[in-house]
Amino acid sequence: MMEKFFETFSDPAEVEHHYRERNIEIKVTPLERGHFCYRKHTASPAGFFLRSSQMETPWSMEVGNESDSFLLVIPVTGRADWMLNTRESAPSSPYVLDYLSVKSARFAPMTRIDTIVLPAEILHRDLAALTGQHCYKRLSFDPTASFSERDEKVILQIYVALKCLLASNHDAGVSPIAVGYLRQALVSMVLERGRHNFRETIDGVRDDSLPSRLRRAVDFMQAHAHEPISLAQIAAEAALSIRGLQSAFSRWKSISPMSYLKSVRLERLRSDLCDPSIQATCAQIIYKWGFSDVRRFSKAYRQTFGETPSETYAKARGTRG
Numbered sequence: 001m002m003e004k005f006f007e008t009f010s011d012p013a014e015v016e017h018h019y020r021e022r023n024i025e026i027k028v029t030p031l032e033r034g035h036f037c038y039r040k041h042t043a044s045p046a047g048f049f050l051r052s053s054q055m056e057t058p059w060s061m062e063v064g065n066e067s068d069s070f071l072l073v074i075p076v077t078g079r080a081d082w083m084l085n086t087r088e089s090a091p092s093s094p095y096v097l098d099y100l101s102v103k104s105a106r107f108a109p110m111t112r113i114d115t116i117v118l119p120a121e122i123l124h125r126d127l128a129a130l131t132g133q134h135c136y137k138r139l140s141f142d143p144t145a146s147f148s149e150r151d152e153k154v155i156l157q158i159y160v161a162l163k164c165l166l167a168s169n170h171d172a173g174v175s176p177i178a179v180g181y182l183r184q185a186l187v188s189m190v191l192e193r194g195r196h197n198f199r200e201t202i203d204g205v206r207d208d209s210l211p212s213r214l215r216r217a218v219d220f221m222q223a224h225a226h227e228p229i230s231l232a233q234i235a236a237e238a239a240l241s242i243r244g245l246q247s248a249f250s251r252w253k254s255i256s257p258m259s260y261l262k263s264v265r266l267e268r269l270r271s272d273l274c275d276p277s278i279q280a281t282c283a284q285i286i287y288k289w290g291f292s293d294v295r296r297f298s299k300a301y302r303q304t305f306g307e308t309p310s311e312t313y314a315k316a317r318g319t320r321g
Contacts (some may be wrong), residue, residue, distance in 0.1 A: 006039045006040065006052070006054070007039065007040055007041065008037065008038075008039045009036075009037070009038045009039070009040075010035075010036055010037060010250045011036065012028035012029070012036060013028075013058070014204070015028050015038055016028055023065075023067075024065065024067065025063070025065040026061045026062065026063055026064060027061060027062040027064060027066030028059055028060075028061050029059060029060045029061070029062075030057065030058070030059045031057075031058035031060060031106075032057060032109075035057055036057050036059065037051070037056040037057050038053070038054070038055055038057075038059070039054040039056065040052065040053045040054070043166050045287075047137075048162075049116070049117040050114065050115070050116050050117075050162065051114070051117070051164070052112070052113075052114045052115075053112065053113050053114070053115065054111075054112045054236045055078065055107040055109070055110070055111040055112070056109065056110060057109055058106075058107060058108055058109045058210075059106075059107055060104060060105065060106040060107070061104060061105050062087060062103070062104045063102050063103060063104060063105075065098075065118055066099070066100050067099045067100075068099075068100065068119070068120045068121070068191075069099045069117050069118060069119050069120055070096055070097065070098055070099065070117075070118045070119075070120060070141070071096065071097045071098075071099055071102075071115050071116070071117060071118070071188060072095075072115070072116040072118060072155075072186065072222065073091075073094065073095055073096070073097060073113055073114075073115050074091055074094050074113065074114040074115070074116070074156070074159055075091065075093065075094070075112075075113050076112040076113060076114060077110060077111060077112045078107065078108045078111025078112060078113075079092075079107070079108040079111060080096060080105060080106070080107050080108075080110070080111055080113055081105065081106040081107075082102060082104075082105050082143070083102075083104045083105065083106075083109070083308075084097070084101045084102060084103065084143060085101045085103065087143070087144075087183045089120055089143040089144050091143070091144055091145065091146075093147075093149075093152050094146065094147060094152050094155045094156065094159075095141075095143055095144070095145070095146040095147075096143065096146045096190060096194060096196075096230050097141070097143050098138075098139070098140070098141065098143075099203050099207045103151070104159050108246070114159070114163075116159070116186065118186075118187070118190065120138070120139075120194045122187075123139060123187065123190070123191070124138075124139065125231070125232060126187050126191060126231075126232040126242075127139065127191055127193055127198060127202075129231075129232035129235045129236050129241065129242050130191055130192065130202055130205070130232070130235075130241060130242040130243065131198065131202055131205055131241055132205060132240070132241030132243075132244065132280060135313055137197065137198075139196050139197065139198060140196055140197045141194055141195065141196045142195040142196070145195065146194050146195055146196075147189075147193060147194060147195065148193070149269060151189060151193040151194075153213045154189060154193075155186070155189050158182055158185045158186050158189065159186075161182060162179075162182045162186075165178055165179070165182065165292055173290055175287055175288070175290050175291075176228040176290075177227075177265070177289065177290025178252075178290045178291070179228065179229045180228035180229070180290070180291045181258065181290065183230070184230050184231050184232075184258065187230075187232075188231065188242075205241050205243040205244070213238045213239055213240050213244075213248065214238065214249070214252055214253075216237060216238045216239070217234050217235070217238035217240070217245060217248070217257065218260070219247075219263040220233075220234055220237040220238070221234060221257075221260065221261050221264055222264060224259065225264045225265050225268055226268070226289075228290075229261070231245070231257060231258060234257055234261075234309060245257055249299075258283050265289045265290060266289075266301070266304065268289060269285060269286065269288075269289040269291070270301075270305065270312065272285045272288070272289075273285055273309055273312040273313045273316060274312060274315075275316065276317045276318075282309055282310050282313040285309075285313070286309060294309075298310070
């Protein structure tokens with residue numbers, strides 16, 4: 001999908017230098033003589049960091065410094081063995097690693113893994129929003145089986161959607177709103193469905209569905225619909241936990257918070273399409289509001305408004321759709 005964007009390294013020293021420039025200290029050791037080949041592609045749209053790594057030859061690495069982040073690892077092919085503080089881990093399905101606990105890793109030939117970097121500060125902030133209270137202990141995931149089989153499938157679907165979005169919008173740039181949806185979906189899966197030390201706390205969060213707080217959430221969404229706001233930000237503005245916010249919307253509006261936000265953006269998008277003073281193409285307006293698949297969006301738009309976006313756009317400007 002994104003093969004043409006990969007960088008190729010044939011010297012272990014090049015790999016070490018490459019990561020050193022990014023404040024990551026590693027020691028690379030080839031595990032066979034002669035040929036060495038490592039390929040990688042990194043994307044970081046709207047604060048989202050995804051790295052695809054291909055180890056065409058076997059090698060190992062030792063970690064030389066600490067990075068305060070968690071890694072959501074998606075194994076694709078081959079095998080990666082991680083040496084952590086107290087155990088080894090080599091899962092074949094999606095898992096979460098605390099980078100602070102990683103000491104070394106060993107990669108078999110023709111191994112490919114995709115890694116989504118989740119800064120610890122952001123993950124703990126969203127955890128606090130989810131539980132409605134400050135979390136004094138660090139998150140600790142089971143690195144051998146971080147998710148159930150059913151949840152793994154959902155994570156893979158979100159991951160594939162993210163890669164498709166990045167590939168289809170590589171030249172034009174990626175909509176921060178669209179990326180925000182996928183980031184929120186991934187973080188929600190990691191925190192709400194992952195096997196970690198706060199899972200019981202999250203499952204035990206009480207519903208708090210005060211209409212006044214719901215109004216604060218609605219007002220915040222209306223004011224910031226043009227920005228890539230997250231579920232955690234909305235909950236914090238309403239002084240609710242994420243669970244409480246979701247419950248409030250379900251009880252009083254029969255819709256999820258993010259679905260409501262999407263409906264607000266849809267109305268704003270239609271308003272822009274109907275405004276001939278806006279100097280932008282129909283596709284640019286759609287993209288601006290976080291809808292990256294124009295064809296799929298057009299079908300949904302027609303179901304809601306009885307016409308396609310291009311027809312709305314053309315009518316407002318006195319041209320043919």
